[in-house]
Amino acid sequence: MIRYDLSGKTALVTGGASGIGLAAVEQLARSGAKVAINHLADDPRGAEVVARLSGEGMDVVAAPGNVGDALDAVRMVESAVQKLGRLDLLVANAGTPGTRRKIDPPELDLITEELWQTVIQVNLLGVFRCAKAAAPALKASRGAIVSTASIAGLGFPGSSLAYGATKAGVVSLTQNLARALAPEVRVNAVAPGSVDSPWMVEWTNAQVAAMSDGALLKRRCTPDDIAEVIVFLGFGASMVTGQTVTVDGGLTL
Secondary structure, X not given: OOOOOOOOOEEEEOOOOOHHHHHHXXXXXXXOOEEEEEEOOOOHHHHHHHHHHHHOOOOEEEEEOOOOOHHHHHHHHHHXXXXXXXXXXXXXXXXXXXXXXXXXXXXXXXXXXXXXXXXXXXXXXXXXXXXHHHHHHHHHHOOEXXXXXXXXXXXXXXOOHHXXXXXXXXXXXXXXXXXXXXXXXXXXXXXXXXXXXXXXXXXXXXXXXXXXXXXXXXXXXXXXXXXXXXXXXXXOOOOOOOOEEEEOOOOOO
């Protein structure tokens, strides 16, 4: 795993208390960055992660807030930037499937207005809100944004067609934010495949095995696999912008 010297650098990671977000927090903090960990205010994992990593000598601060709420998202970003003192990287990772089980495309009756509103507010508008709020600080530092998309946004079936549509929106948003914030800020995304991490969708053992067997590398991604690419795009890819990098072990092939 590539390690960067990120002493003096800062990052805000949304959805940073578990899964891909937590892996990104740990890789950034262990490389010397000061990291603001966003989590829902009522999620006990947030305080637990901050306490654990602080106890291990890492420079982390809590950034509670709901990116799915317009006012709270902006408040959270502004508060995080104030705590950090500057902002070099926004990892717009927070997301939700909005469902406990996979909804296959023909099951249109299960795609409700409530589901649409939930995934759009968090997965798509949440990314835009945080990017817009963070833009002044990122321009000042000539920083970067890395969002978490999904292979579900690249034509591969995901947890639902609504989820896939929001992740396709993240891919498009990544391109247009790269245009909007250039030349000061680079904007990219990662598109994970099947990831072995806590997630609200309850995949069956057969579904998990099929995703592993279907990947060319014959395993599911770990959160660290995705986080490694996030850190690279954030701090090591100086001429890459507007791109969505697929990280799926060859599953989509």
